[in-house]
Amino acid sequence: MTIADTTAEPRWRRTITFGSVTSWVLRIGITAILVFGIAASVLKDRYSADQWVDLIAFGITIGSVYALIALGYTMVYGVLRLINFAHGDIMMAGSFAGYFVAASLDRSGALNAHPVLAFAAILAVAMVVSAGIAVLTERLAYRPFRYVRGLAPLICAIGVSFFLQQSFRGFFGAGLRSYPDPAWLRAPVSLLGFNVPAVQVLVVASALIVMLGLYIIVHKTSMGTAMRAVSEDVDTATLMGVDVNKVVTFTFALGGAVGGIAGVLFGLVFKQVYFFMGFTPGIKAFGAAVLGGIGNLPGAMIGGIFLGLCESLGPSLLLDGLGVPAPYQMRDLIAFTLLIAVLIFRPYGLFGERLTKKKG
Amino acid sequence: MEHVQELSVPRTGGLLSANATLPLKAGAIAGILAVYAAAVGILGLFAGRYVIVDAVTLGHVFLAALSGACGAYVWSRSGLALAGRTIQVICAGLIAGLCLVALVWLMSTLSLRWMFTALSADLLRTLTFGEGAVGGSVIILVASVAAAVAGAVLTALPSGLRRGITYGLVAVLIAGVFQELIQISLRFGWPVSAIREALYVWGGLTMQGAAIVFIAACAICWLAGRMKRRRRSGDTEDPASQSRNQLLNALVLLGVLVLFPVVAGSYIGQVMMLVSLFVLMGMGLNIEVGLAGLLDLGFVAFFAVGAYTIALLTADSDYALAHYTFLPALSFWTALPFAVLAATTVGVLFGLPVLSVKGDYLAVATLGLGEIVRVLVISDAAKPFLGGAQGILQIPKPSIGSFELADPVYLFYLTLVFVLIAAYVAWRLEGSRLGRAWTAIRDDEDVAQALGINLVQSKLLAYGLGAAFAGLAGAIFATMLTSVYPHSFSLLISINVLALLIVGGMGSLPGVIVGAIVLIGLPEVLREFEEYRYLFYGALLIIVMRVRPEGLWPSPQRRRELRAEA
Numbered sequence: 044m045t046i047a048d049t050t051a052e053p054r055w056r057r058t059i060t061f062g063s064v065t066s067w068v069l070r071i072g073i074t075a076i077l078v079f080g081i082a083a084s085v086l087k088d089r090y091s092a093d094q095w096v097d098l099i100a101f102g103i104t105i106g107s108v109y110a111l112i113a114l115g116y117t118m119v120y121g122v123l124r125l126i127n128f129a130h131g132d133i134m135m136a137g138s139f140a141g142y143f144v145a146a147s148l149d150r151s152g153a154l155n156a157h158p159v160l161a162f163a164a165i166l167a168v169a170m171v172v173s174a175g176i177a178v179l180t181e182r183l184a185y186r187p188f189r190y191v192r193g194l195a196p197l198i199c200a201i202g203v204s205f206f207l208q209q210s211f212r213g214f215f216g217a218g219l220r221s222y223p224d225p226a227w228l229r230a231p232v233s234l235l236g237f238n239v240p241a242v243q244v245l246v247v248a249s250a251l252i253v254m255l256g257l258y259i260i261v262h263k264t265s266m267g268t269a270m271r272a273v274s275e276d277v278d279t280a281t282l283m284g285v286d287v288n289k290v291v292t293f294t295f296a297l298g299g300a301v302g303g304i305a306g307v308l309f310g311l312v313f314k315q316v317y318f319f320m321g322f323t324p325g326i327k328a329f330g331a332a333v334l335g336g337i338g339n340l341p342g343a344m345i346g347g348i349f350l351g352l353c354e355s356l357g358p359s360l361l362l363d364g365l366g367v368p369a370p371y372q373m374r375d376l377i378a379f380t381l382l383i384a385v386l387i388f389r390p391y392g393l394f395g396e397r398l399t400k401k402k403g
Numbered sequence: 404m405e406h407v408q409e410l411s412v413p414r415t416g417g418l419l420s421a422n423a424t425l426p427l428k429a430g431a432i433a434g435i436l437a438v439y440a441a442a443v444g445i446l447g448l449f450a451g452r453y454v455i456v457d458a459v460t461l462g463h464v465f466l467a468a469l470s471g472a473c474g475a476y477v478w479s480r481s482g483l484a485l486a487g488r489t490i491q492v493i494c495a496g497l498i499a500g501l502c503l504v505a506l507v508w509l510m511s512t513l514s515l516r517w518m519f520t521a522l523s524a525d526l527l528r529t530l531t532f533g534e535g536a537v538g539g540s541v542i543i544l545v546a547s548v549a550a551a552v553a554g555a556v557l558t559a560l561p562s563g564l565r566r567g568i569t570y571g572l573v574a575v576l577i578a579g580v581f582q583e584l585i586q587i588s589l590r591f592g593w594p595v596s597a598i599r600e601a602l603y604v605w606g607g608l609t610m611q612g613a614a615i616v617f618i619a620a621c622a623i624c625w626l627a628g629r630m631k632r633r634r635r636s637g638d639t640e641d642p643a644s645q646s647r648n649q650l651l652n653a654l655v656l657l658g659v660l661v662l663f664p665v666v667a668g669s670y671i672g673q674v675m676m677l678v679s680l681f682v683l684m685g686m687g688l689n690i691e692v693g694l695a696g697l698l699d700l701g702f703v704a705f706f707a708v709g710a711y712t713i714a715l716l717t718a719d720s721d722y723a724l725a726h727y728t729f730l731p732a733l734s735f736w737t738a739l740p741f742a743v744l745a746a747t748t749v750g751v752l753f754g755l756p757v758l759s760v761k762g763d764y765l766a767v768a769t770l771g772l773g774e775i776v777r778v779l780v781i782s783d784a785a786k787p788f789l790g791g792a793q794g795i796l797q798i799p800k801p802s803i804g805s806f807e808l809a810d811p812v813y814l815f816y817l818t819l820v821f822v823l824i825a826a827y828v829a830w831r832l833e834g835s836r837l838g839r840a841w842t843a844i845r846d847d848e849d850v851a852q853a854l855g856i857n858l859v860q861s862k863l864l865a866y867g868l869g870a871a872f873a874g875l876a877g878a879i880f881a882t883m884l885t886s887v888y889p890h891s892f893s894l895l896i897s898i899n900v901l902a903l904l905i906v907g908g909m910g911s912l913p914g915v916i917v918g919a920i921v922l923i924g925l926p927e928v929l930r931e932f933e934e935y936r937y938l939f940y941g942a943l944l945i946i947v948m949r950v951r952p953e954g955l956w957p958s959p960q961r962r963r964e965l966r967a968e969a
Contacts, residue, residue, distance in 0.1 A: 376775055379771040
């Protein structure tokens with residue numbers, strides 16, 4: 044033992060590799076850029092307090108939508124260890140379904156006459172359509188790969204994503220369709236002394252209600268318990284009598300339903316629906332899910348809000364300070380950079396457990 | 404499954420109930436597919452394309468094939484006697500037809516156009532053969548049953564006859580669908596043009612031509628069958644003969660490649676050039692995905708770097724380096740190494756941040772990196788250097804001496820030379836120590852590391868070399884278009900290249916070529932279906948992954964692996 048101790052390398056020397064040096068250089072570089080950019084932007088004092096509040100409110104709003112989409116990813120990953128690349132397109136399907144209901148109600152005048160019932164109907168149809176499509180994709184495209192390792196499930200997921208996306212392009216055309224914009228949606232709401240558009244309050248409130256409902260389902264129902272059991276260890280859950288196929292299908296339906304709601308809310312915020320709309324929010328929401336710890340439900344919610352705030356505040360708070368012209372063009376850049384940073388430095392996320400090899 | 408069916412034979416009730424659902428299921432699937440094709444717009448497009456002029460459209464063929472497949476399936480799976488089977492086939496055909504009839508009635512009574520853009524009045528007229536809802540419904544049902552019965556009859560025939568008829572029908576379909584390509588090819592010389600005139604009029608294949616093609620294909624199939632049976636009794640060839648045959652085949656193929664564009668003209672040259680570009684890119688991505696198992700969805704970024712580098716170094720433009728630096732404008736040949744070098748550098752830089760990322764996360768990380776490159780290139784921040792959304796224009800064509808390679812055919816030859824060089828390099832890499840290191844990394848990173856493989860070096864080399872191929876393709880692409888725009892380099896290019904790898908067979912050089920022909924060549928030749936290209940890609944990825952995960956032309960190793968797993 045004494046001889047071994049004498050000859051052994053000091054521990055800190057063994058950790059120096061090319062990869063770790065690169066990692067640390069990247070971290071230091073990113074930190075420096077962040078500090079400099081934020082300081083410069085704040086000192087420039089270009090934006091008023093009201094404008095900052097607007098940006099924060101928008102960030103929370105869009106972050107709520109990302110959180111809902113992220114929940115779909117995180118639930119499916121929890122039970123299957125599979126990234127559902129088509130989830131963004133399932134959200135797009137829900138948005139279209141919601142659009143058609145909204146357009147019909149608007150045409151018949153019901154949207155203004157009975158706003159609460161109309162909104163509930165829109166969400167209900169979106170949920171059903173998205174859940175149905177999610178279950179179909181699970182049944183036809185993912186189930187055969189339940190126990191396959193390697194790239195095949197991932198590539199099949201990409202195929203599903205393209206198939207759904209282009210199918211909806213064929214069904215409804217490549218152009219934009221605009222969500223109805225009733226007066227009660229545009230009216231400002233006074234909240235904590237600030238005026239916020241009603242649509243943003245509606246979106247955040249709806250998202251919170253859905254998250255609460257989801258929490259209740261996952262923690263207070265037998266199917267939710269079964270989901271968590273399968274997430275923990277699928278083989279042991281099977282031994283305990285859990286019907287894994289049923290749980291997986293239910294998880295896809297639940298994730299799809301939440302995605303459908305997210306699609307409607309997204310449509311309300313951005314006022315338009317088109318076949319490619321699910322792609323970018325889908326990727327960003329996946330980043331949010333990873334940031335929060337993939338497989339972790341509260342983490343996905345927090346990750347989504349955080350991403351929304353970064354995306355909303357980032358161009359003004361960071362890029363403007365760095366002197367980048369037209370910083371809002373680069374909004375997606377911030378989201379994607381955050382995604383990559385999380386995947387590289389903290390793939391298990393803020394709240395996730397380090398996945399053991401057994402689970403992985 | 405068969406065993407269970409055998410067990411259920413004694414129980415009459417079970418047998419009846421099991422067989423009762425068969426036509427319902429098969430008919431419903433065929434009907435739903437037909438309705439889906441109508442709603443998504445494919446059926447309308449097919450209906451506008453003749454296979455036999457003024458007689459048979461692709462829409463007819465599609466619907467008949469659906470019902471026919473449905474009838475064939477029911478016939479082959481049914482456990483009943485002749486009369487019962489026939490009734491089941493008819494029921495399946497009726498159910499398939501009923502789905503379409505339901506759609507027709509829906510379209511007649513409701514205004515679905517505001518929702519489904521493809522469900523137009525034109526489509527309704529097409530579906531009902533101009534007869535209105537009632538008459539059209541009757542025609543649909545009768546035609547559907549007839550097609551199902553025909554499919555069943557075809558299945559019931561002896562195998563030789565069935566094969567002959569099948570090949571004949573497929574030959575007619577090919578002759579009809581690819582009639583432009585075939586007519587272009589049959590332009591020169593009296594006997595060849597005589598054949599063309601016998602088969603085609605200006606608009607396409609004639610009924611007489613279809614009959615000739617059908618009979619010829621049947622005869623060839625029969626002769627081939629006879630020859631095969633005769634050869635089976637012969638001896639197996641020795642390895643030396645096989646090797647000589649392979650070399651001879653390769654030389655013949657190369658000769659065809661060189662001569663065909665001259666005969667076929669600029670349009671075909673253009674198509675072949677595009678296919679070659681994607682073969683180049685496919686070989687690059689094959690190193691990353693196929694050999695090393697590193698799924699790279701941001702691959703298009705390397706392609707873009709190659710294109711932009713050529714633009715910056717050679718263009719007669721305000722954005723070219725020659726315009727605002729002391730550097731002279733370079734020729735294509737001088738700039739080409741820099742394009743490859745720039746792409747390789749970006750490839751290595753891509754690889755650095757994602758060294759520790761694996762599997763699904765790697766796909767998303769590289770996708771994000773690719774999107775970052777795209778956002779940067781299109782942004783106002785980069786506009787002074789890269790031209791923003793307007794791109795960089797006035798890129799010169801390559802020249803050899805004073806001879807400018809302006810025609811697509813010449814550019815195809817240029818690309819072909821590069822493809823051959825790249826194929827040789829890729830082939831050598833595949834069998835090298837580095838290639839085996841990549842294969843080990845793909846199979847299990849931890850084991851590979853334990854065996855002494857330097858993961859960092861191997862991965863970065865995979866990214867760099869893959870990017871080099873893409874940069875080369877990008878350079879040729881820029882000079883082909885004589886301009887570069889950010890929108891030419893979308894995620895769809897990456898998906899294109901990945902899809903051709905999957906379909907052709909990952910890790911296989913012949914697979915890359917087959918995949919490129921199927922996924923790039925066919926859509927280019929069938930231009931009117933461009934709108935649905937990516938729909939087919941998505942469906943194709945799913946189907947290939949489920950039915951034939953090793954691809955159309957897999958490497959022998961991969962075929963063994965995947966079959967062992969299945």
